[in-house]
Amino acid sequence: xxxxxxxxxxxxxxxxxxxxxxxxxxxxxSGTESxxxxxTTDDKVDTTATTDSKSDxxxxxxxxxxxxxxxxxxxAVLPVGDGSVKVADDQAxxxxxxxxxxTFPIKEGWIGVRDYDNGNLGGLLGVVRFSEEQGLVPTxxxxxxxxxxxxxxxxxxxxxxxxxxxxxxxxVQVDKIFxxxxxx
Numbered sequence: 001x002x003x004x005x006x007x008x009x010x011x012x013x014x015x016x017x018x019x020x021x022x023x024x025x026x027x028x029x030s031g032t033e034s035x036x037x038x039x040t041t042d043d044k045v046d047t048t049a050t051t052d053s054k055s056d057x058x059x060x061x062x063x064x065x066x067x068x069x070x071x072x073x074x075x076a077v078l079p080v081g082d083g084s085v086k087v088a089d090d091q092a093x094x095x096x097x098x099x100x101x102x103t104f105p106i107k108e109g110w111i112g113v114r115d116y117d118n119g120n121l122g123g124l125l126g127v128v129r130f131s132e133e134q135g136l137v138p139t140x141x142x143x144x145x146x147x148x149x150x151x152x153x154x155x156x157x158x159x160x161x162x163x164x165x166x167x168x169x170x171x172v173q174v175d176k177i178f179x180x181x182x183x184x
Contacts, residue, residue: 076135076136076137077135077137078104078107078130078131078132078135078136078137079102079103079104079137080103080104080105080106080107080132081103081104081105082103082105083103083104083105083106083157083174083176083178084101084102084103084178084179085099085101085102085103085111085155085178085179086099086100086101086102086179087099087100087155087179087181088100090184091147091181091182091183091184092149092183092184093146093147093148093149093150093151093183093184094143094146094147094183095142095143095146095147096140096141096142096143097113097126097140097141097143097147097153097155097181098139098140099111099138099139099140099141099155102138104130104132104157105157105174105176105178106157106159106174107131107132107133108129108130108131108132108133108160109129109130109157109158109159109160109171109174110127110128110129110130110157110158110159110160110166110171111127111128111130111138111141111155111156111157111158112124112125112126112127112128112141112155112156112157112158113125113126113127113141113143113147113153113154113155113156114153114154114156115147115151115152115153115154116151116152116153116154121154121156121177123145124168125143125144125145125146125147125153126141126142126143126144126145127141127158127166128140128141128142129160129164129166131160141155147183148183149183149184150182150183151182151183152180152181152182153180153181153182153183154177154178154179154180155177155178155179155180155181156173156174156176156177156178157173157174157176157178158171158172158173158174159171159172159174
């Protein structure tokens with residue numbers, strides 16, 4: 001009983017010491033902000049930047065009465081269509097499959113690689129998600145199990161159930177093999 005009481009006391013003391021140290025760190029780093037010294041020259045240049053948003057997602061910044069237009073980074077465009085895949089030529093055996101090109105049969109889902117077992121589709125080696133809405137356009141499929149030189153593999157698509165987590169139980173394979181390749 002006394003050991004439990006002693007352990008409880010140690011825990012409470014450690015908690016209080018932690019609060020004190022945390023408080024001291026907050027106090028030490030929350031001092032007044034340092035202010036840059038004023039310039040000794042008489043140059044009166046306004047370097048304050050202002051921005052105005054426009055409806056087409058561009059922004060205009062004004063610095064010293066000069067306007068600079070800033071456009072957003074372009075997002076990747078997911079090609080959606082009948083569905084086709086071309087694996088990179090000379091695909092080396094290993095833990096990655098490089099896609100030379102792909103047209104996705106659905107707007108959101110998973111693209112994966114499966115092996116063959118006695119001429120039938122076998123196990124799933126790996127998947128990667130794609131999404132038109134989020135601009136996710138994969139160029140490589142990272143595998144959980146590496147390909148083997150000389151073996152043939154299939155590239156397939158799966159639907160997305162909405163949870164953005166791959167599951168063989170919830171994400172359904174699109175009923176077509178979109179490409180095959182032999183690892184080198």
